[in-house]
Amino acid sequence: MGAAYDPNLPSRLTESYVSEPQRGCVARLEYHLADSGWVALWIKLRDANLAPYNTLSFWARVDYAVATTIKIELKPTGTDYIAFVYQPIKLTENWQRFSIPLQRFQLNSLTQMKELIFTLEAQQFSTPDGVIWLDAISVQE
Secondary structure, X not given: OEEEEOOOOOOEEEEEEEEEOOOEEEEEEEEEOOOOOEEEEEEEEEEEOXXXXXXXXXXXXXXXXXXXXXXXXXXXXXXXXXXXXXXEEEEOOOOEEEEEEHHHHOOOOOOOEEEEEEEEEOOOOOOOEEEEEEEEEEEEO
């Protein structure tokens, strides 16, 4: 896991992992999005075979409610190709579960996946500064 952003732009993402009551360890992503900037959280999948699964699921919340769009990317092993979906979501201060069908990524194969990436883009994300929380990122049948 790690944070990514263009070092040539003022956009930044600071990741931390904190304990939250009833949830355990969760990812806390404090972001600043400059005009036309982006920030991302990447997760190494170590050539995971996602073919037996049909849904990507995660829990999310924010410190202040916001309706927005998150770009979610899957990168297969051995290629520079990245499949992505723009997922409109209404984030609130309360934890909510989000589910995305893996078929929306339009990949020929899900057998060897390298990375899962959650990207916030300035032109898609509605607030330039904030904190987004992620937990229990998984794939399901």
